[in-house]
Amino acid sequence: MKKLNYQEEVATRFTVYNSLFLDLPYDHIYRTGTMLPILQQLSHSGYEEGKEPAEIIQQFKKEILGAKQESDLHKLLFQLIQYIERQVLLFDSIEDAAFEKIFNMQGKGSVKELIGRVRHANKMEQLKEKLSTFSVRIVLTAHPTQFYPGNVLAINNDLEAAVRAGDLNTINSLLQQLGKTPFINREKPSPYDEAVSLCWYLENVFYKSIPAILYDLISELDEPWEEWVNPDLLNVGFWPGGDRDGNPFVTHDITLKVADRLRETILKCYYRDIRAIKRRLTFKGVENQLQEAESKIYHALYGDKSKGYKSPDELLTTLFAALDYLRKEHMGLFSELLEKFILKVKVFGFHFSIMDIRQDSRKHDTLWEEIVGKMDDKSTISQYEKMKETDKINFLLNLKELPGEVNDYEEFHQEMLKSFDALEEVKKRNGDRACHRYIISNCQSALHVMEVFQLARLKMSEQSYGNLDVVPLFETIDDLANASDIMRQLYEIPAYREHVKQCDNKQTIMVGFSDGTKDGGYLRANWSIFQAKEALTKISREYGIKVIFFDGRGGPPARGGGNMHDFYASLGSNIEDQEVQVTIQGQTISSNYGKTGSCRYNLEQLLSAGLENHLFADENRVLTDKERGLLDDLAEVSYQLYKDFKSHPKFTKYLAEVTPLKYFGDTNIGSRPTSRGKKGELKFEDLRAIPFVGAWSQMKQNIPGFYGVGTALQSIKEEGKSTELNQLYKDSLFFRTLLGNSMQSIAKSFYPATAYLGKDEEYGEFWHLMKNEFDLSKSELDEISGKKGLLHEAPVSQASIAIRERIVLPLITIQQYAIQKLREGVDDEEVFKKLVLRAMFGIVNAARNAA
Structure with a gap:
């Protein structure tokens, strides 16, 4: 039924609306639109015949342009790219419009x-x-x-x-607008620009959706809504402006500026709402209360701050007084308007979204080296460096104040220290819920946690520090394995244990799916995270602590999505x-x-x-012990294969020289660099997960989402455990979900586009390693699912992926053609680089969760 709905609501509509492009009043658009199906068909048939992308493009040139110059071909290819980009966006819009009908x-x-x-x-x-x-x-x-x-x-x-709405005239005019609107940013956005972009979603989507869910939920429970005591049931966190990990452009000033923007945005929402409510609640004794609310919200937003509300509690007092009078004197007429507004204020406060501060543990290490080095006794630093971890922790805890003035430190370290001031200031301006945790990336030891813990004690007031969550982020396979031992060590430190007690005996721990997969491969990472969560739950319960898990996920299965x-x-x-x-x-x-x-x-x-x-x-x-043993074996086989692949002498070279990895920094889509390390030779450990996964996605190879799965499944079967494996798939929702998400990565792969690399003198053997594991994984996943085909349990995803992949097939051909020519060596190198870069946009946008 879903697939039928999808065909009617999405696929058919796309065919109809797509034809409107041909009538748009732009130069060459009819010519481009009629030539695109030819390239699409040549690509489809060409790959089936084993042709290389360059052959397909040359055949296209011969049929369409004849003896014209290569420059004419490249001009046409750029026009095709622009056309396909707009097709993708049209398809997105049609799919979004049909959402309630297909789900x-x-x-x-x-x-x-x-x-x-x-x-x-x-x-x-x-x-x-x-x-x-x-x-x-x-x-x-x-x-x-x-x-x-x-x-x-x-x-x-x-x-x-x-x-x-089925408004054909508006659709047509918007397609005309699309035809003239650039799809690329000319400059990189700043961290503040990124925050402003996400504020749009807060204001236009979350502000409406979250209270609607809560209000309906309370109604379903038949509970008095004013007794609702959990405003955190659904909430939104916010990293732009606070996430410093690898982003030198995020400063303490940016943090405060973003926090002010969040406060301003929610107050604007309240101001619009209160004015709309006033138009309906014009009753004696209520109108004056709402006028007071409107006036004080206005002053808090635009006018004399001393005359405005200082906190959401003050606003709630006014609103509850109005609601009480409405019920007593006016039979509660239109009371649901006030009820829903009060619910919004309870949920969003004056902060709208909860900001997090994040920084890499290695940066804290270097900061503490400078702190210790500034102490009076210059021999202290050499003594500190030789200390055991427990002695270092005790040394830090015994420090009563930071030596010297903040402005005496290195500029980057000044910013790190001032980030604690910013965190406290955000709490003062927007409330305690506005910013209450500091996340430590690449956390590998108890010392890494205590470095931040002690900085907070030294830099913040007792009240602000008292409810600050210090959050370790465990990412690599080794770090996940050591996580429970690290937390046990922390829970044994009296000062830290007392702090957790002050935080209601709750400890937030973050785990990184993206970097875990990058480090250990798909199966190993997911199973390691599962095991780490179990171990962390067990150790936390031993100490009477409630652990809160925060999952660092990306869009695709390779980064924890699906x-x-x-x-x-x-x-x-x-x-x-x-x-x-x-x-x-x-x-x-x-x-x-x-x-x-x-x-x-x-x-x-x-x-x-x-x-x-x-x-x-x-x-x-x-999971039973037997099932756990099976998962251990699967994860280990997969891990060893992935480690061997990752240590292949061509691995980083292939990423750097063949894939579009190097071009991610030129896309101008984000403020942060694509690598944590310095410019120069590519180092695997410095690679961010997004460009890492994105590069494989661009090549339609999707290595992080399946590599090792096929070999692991085959290996277990060869041990005579086929029955146990099939039973695990049948009984374990965790295992089925894991494999189902991997199927999505395979469904979005297309190895024929890069088959020419299989004949490459330098990378031929490396490409065949990928292709063989892809074929094996596809076959094994098909078999374990009962030969029902990939994504058989997700017909909508299956249909969506199929259409999207068909739309971008010409883009894949164009990009691989450009990569081929660049590797061969060409005079007009910049033209081919631009073709690679411009094709990236449509390929990523079509996938929707490619990186």
């Missing part, structure tokens, strides 16, 4: 469906109890995987609305389920949370998954 908004994973099951199982009281403490937080990051500039996203939003409902529903009782926290970035923000319908659907999926794991945790979800 069951009240089906599996919805709040309504969950409550129905809860009522049937007589678990309503358990649900209400869980809802009082549970929380879902999606954290919007500044990671650059969105290739649409802001003005193009605005057109996409208007186009989606026009498609939804089906998140099934993932969180499958974790079982051995993993703490107090909260679901997950990063959302790049295209995943716009594709999954860019419209109120898709935002509500995906938020409900996360909410119900977390609740379901608690309410319906049965024995089938807890």
Whole structure:
């Protein structure tokens, strides 16, 4: 049924609306539009015949341009790229407009469906109890995987609305606008620009979606809404302006500027709402209360701050007084308007979104080296360097103040120290919930946590420091394996244990899917994270601490994306389920949370998954020792194969010289550099996960999403464990979800486009390693799923991927043609580099979660 709906609502409409491009009043557009299907067909048939991209392009030139110059060909190729980019955006808009028709908004994973099951199982009281403490937080990051500039996203939003309404005239005019609107940023955005872009989603999507879900949930529970005590059930985190890891452009001033923008944005939303409510609630005794609210919100936003509200609690006092009078004197007429507004103020406060501060542990190491080096006794630094870790921790804890003045430190270290001042100032301006944690990337020891802990004690007031969450981020396979030992060591430190006690005996721990996969491959990373969460849950429970897991995920399966409902529903009782926290970035923000319908659907999926794991945790979800052994074996075989592949002498060279990796820095989509290291020879450890995964995605090879899966499955079968393997797939939702997401990576791969590299003198053997594992993984996944084909359980994703891949096939051909020519050596190198770069945009945008 879903596939039929998809065909009618998306595929057919795309065919119809796509034809409108041919009638747009632009030079060459008819010619370009009629030539594109020819290149598409030549690509399709050419790859089937084993032709190279350069051969396909030359055949296209011969049929279309005859004896014309190469420059005429390149001009036409650029026109085709621009045409395809706009096709992709049109397809996005059509798909977005059909969202509610192709997804069951009240089906599996919805709040309504969950409550129905809860009522049937007589678990309503358990649900209400869980809802009082549970929380879902999606954290919007500044990671650059969105290739649409802001003005193009605005057109996409208007186009989606026009498609939804079937307004052909508006669709036509918006397509004309698209034809003249550049799809690339001329300059890199600043961290503040990134924050402003994401504020659009807060204001136009989350501000509407989150309160709507909560209000409907409270109604379903038949609870007095004013007794709702958990404003954190659904909330949004925010990294732009606070994420310093590898981004030298994020300063303490930027942090404060972004925090002020968040406050300003939410107050504007409140101001619009209160003015709209006043138009309806014109009753005696209520109108004057609302006038007071409007006036004080105005002053807090635009006027004399001393006359405005200082905190959301002051605003709530006014609103509750108005609501009380409305009920007593006016029969509660239109009271739902005030109720919904009060709910918004409770949820969003004056901060709108919760900012995080993040920095790499290695930066804290160098800061402390300078701090210790500034002490009076110059021999202290050499003594410190020779100390054991526990002695270093005690040394830091005994420090009563920082030596010297902040301005005496190196400029970068000054900024690090001032970030604690900024964190405290954000709390003062926007409230305690506005910024309450500091995340330590690349955390490898208890010392890394204590370095930040002690900096906070020395730099912040006791009140602000008292509820600060110091959050270790464990990323590599080794770090994940050591995570529970590190936390045990921390819990044994009296000062740290007392601090956790002050934070309601809660400890947030972040795990990195993206860097975990980059380090250990797909199966090993996911299984290591699962095991680490179990171990961290166990050790935290021993100390009476409730651990909160924060998952650093990207869009594609290679970075922890894919089906998140099934993932969180499958974790079982051995993993703490107090909260679901997950990063959302790049295209995943716009594709999954860019419209109120898709935002509500995906938020409900996360909410119900977390609740379901608690309410319906049965024995089938807890892996048996035998199943765990099987997963250990699978992960280890996969890990060894991936490690061998990663250590291949051609691995980093292939990434640097063959893939479009080097061009990510020229896309002007994000403020941060593509690598943490200095310019020069490419080092694997300095590579960011986004360009790493993105480079494989551009080549349509998707290595991080499947490499090792096929060999692991085959190896277990060869050990005579086929029955056990099939039973694991049948019984374990975790394992099925893991393999299902890997199927998505394979479905988005297309090895014929790079088959020419299989004959390459330098990279031929390396390419065949990838292709052989791809073929094996595809075959093994098909077999374990009962030969039903890839993505058989996700027909909508299957249909969407198929159309998107067909749209971008000419782009893939053009890009690979340019890569071929660059490797051969050409005079007009800049033209071919530009072809590679420009093709990147459409390929990424079509995938929606490619990096």
